[in-house]
Amino acid sequence: MTFVPATLILPLSPPHNGVPLELEVVAEAGEIHARGDRGGAQSPSAFVATRGGHQRYDLLPGRSIGLPTEVWWKVIDFVADDIWHTETGGNQLRELARVNQACHTRCRVRAEERLDVIDRDKKEVYRLIRRLDEHPDRYGRIKTVRFVNGKISTFGSLAILMAGKLPNVEMLELKSGSLTWFHCDWEPGQLHSRIFLHVRAAFESVTTLHLFWILFPSAAVFGRLIHALPRLGSLTCNGVRFKNPSVMPGPVASPLRLATVGLFESPDVVDFLVQSGPGAFFLHQVVVGPQRGKGSRLVTVAAHSLSSFHLRIDWSIAQDLNDLDLGLLPDLTPAQNLCALSVSISSISFSPQWLERALPRASLPNLRELEISVDLQGDDQRRSNFDEFDDDSYVHIDGVLSGPLFPTLQKITFCLQCCVTPSEVMSVTSEVSWRTHFSSKLPLLHASGRLL
Structure with a gap:
């Protein structure tokens, strides 16, 4: 019955000094670089994962013992799935990749499944795509794209450059910049007039959308974004706001069927989901905060389909x-x-x-x-x-x-x-x-x- 997720302590196996880390993900977000780094010898250590305000991973002195491959793979999956949103996954996965051959293989797989574009300007985004183009087979392995930036114009460039290149991407995360506490302003003047066509062309296969601290000009613009993702089934909004929340679209016929919705400090999104129609098909709701009135409205709208x-x-x-x-x-x-x-x-x-x-x-x-x-x-x-x-x-x-x-x-x-x-x-x-x-x-x- 007791569950203590805060701490995981697992001793490391002997360091891996064999296979070079080919196509290793370096500390820069999402980049691939061929290196001959064989992971030089390191002292036996214990891997400690501690959840505080965000996840931290440190290598601490400890006794080295061998662990089954499946245990290491679970550790790697735990790290890869819980990396703080303002950090790239390269550093943590590189450390684990040096443990042994099994870790190297799993870390490379998990690293190639993610593309982290964090606090990059347009020139850096273009440079990143050029490097990815050197390994075109990599695009088909990307399952998660994380975009963290205070300027939405850079996301517009990313969507244009990625059009038709991500056939298997499943999750898209848009978050305000890691260096600011302010919202990322979805400013139409900074984006191409056909931005939603570009989003659809790049992320058509996305089933999960996470939005963190994004400020939309209106509910209509927010609605166009989620409708640009035809396979969207899960939506999470954290601190999402509308500049003009008083203007809400009425119920419209839509093929969008959101099965899961997670809401935190996003009352404008609640109003949108209640009034525009997608909320009627919810199977699962996750609500953070004490807004009983907003939560009750969502429950009422999705009453017949809501299972959790x-x-x-x-x-x-x-x-x-x-x-x-x-x-x-x-x-x-x-x-x-x-x-x-x-x-x-x-x-x-x-x-x-x-x-x-x-x-x-x-x-x-x-x-x-x-x-x-x-x-x-x-x-x-x-x-x-x-x-x-x-x-x-x-x-x-x-x-x-x-x-x-x-x-x-x-x-x-x-x-x-x-x-x-x-x-x-x-x-x-x-x-x-x-x-x-x-x-x-x-x-x-x-x-x-x-x-x-």
């Missing part, structure tokens, strides 16, 4: 809700076909009152899975004595989840997540203590066998 809903509340936001009795979740009453519900609470301390407020207030006859996770950020994450907590909240939780509101509920999980340094791992509440605590506090659920 995830809500994340950060502790800085949650502090503003301490005096409210409305609960954390939006109104889920219309979502009668909802099968899976998860709530993540990021807090500085553990409190059963937060768990109680994370319960759905509506009757959900088809709900089969419920997960409530607590992501502790402060010193209380090392607390091992839960006896001081009052039992009233637990009695209510036990009664509600065992009652008639959720007749098909089969699986209930309370998950503890902690962000800790490697030296603090052993001080985190143990799985045994966590399991014992909830088993004793929720006797009805424990006796039913549904408490995991």
Whole structure:
């Protein structure tokens, strides 16, 4: 039941000094360069991945032992999938590629699947494409394109240069520059008048779009972007805004079918999805923040198709809700076909009152899975004595989840997540203590066998 994703410690196998790192991805984003670097000898070390504000990967002294190839591949996939958005993947993957032949092979595969274009001007983008053109077979292996820049004009150049070259790209990420806290302004005057045709020609196969801190002039321009991606099925918006949010397009016939949507600090996007039509086909929703009204509107629009809903509340936001009795979740009453519900609470301390407020207030006859996770950020994450907590909240939780509101509920999980340094791992509440605590506090659920 205990889940501690914060720290992963795996000893390294002996360093790889054999096969040259051909087509190695260098520190520059997305570039390929033939090198004869054989990964000079390095001391045995332990690979430590620690999640803080973003992911960090360091090589620390440790005892060297051999690990199965499949374990190393999982480590490499973990690194490649969780690299901070303002960093290129080259540095981390180059370090891992030097471990042994198995790591070299996997790192090269994962490196060639990504194209990171981070804080480059137009000249650098042209130079990057020329280098990629020297290895045209590389284009077919690219699955993810990450564009990070404060100027949208550079993305326009990238779209033009990439037209027809990316047959297998699946994910497109557009983010504001790593050197600024401001939005990247989608300024039509900086882009070609046929920018959306270029986007379609370059990224027609994209199924997943991530937008971070992008400022669009209007909902219509935002709509043209997502409709330029005909296969789009998953949309994530973080801090996406419209300059003129009061003007929203009405419902229009569209072939776009978004199955998954993730929203954080993007109320304008919520209004767009509710009013223009794509929201009616959602299967999965991920909402971050306490905007119950916005979340309730999305649930209502997608009520018939919605099968899963995830809500994340950060502790800085949650502090503003301490005096409210409305609960954390939006109104889920219309979502009668909802099968899976998860709530993540990021807090500085553990409190059963937060768990109680994370319960759905509506009757959900088809709900089969419920997960409530607590992501502790402060010193209380090392607390091992839960006896001081009052039992009233637990009695209510036990009664509600065992009652008639959720007749098909089969699986209930309370998950503890902690962000800790490697030296603090052993001080985190143990799985045994966590399991014992909830088993004793929720006797009805424990006796039913549904408490995991």
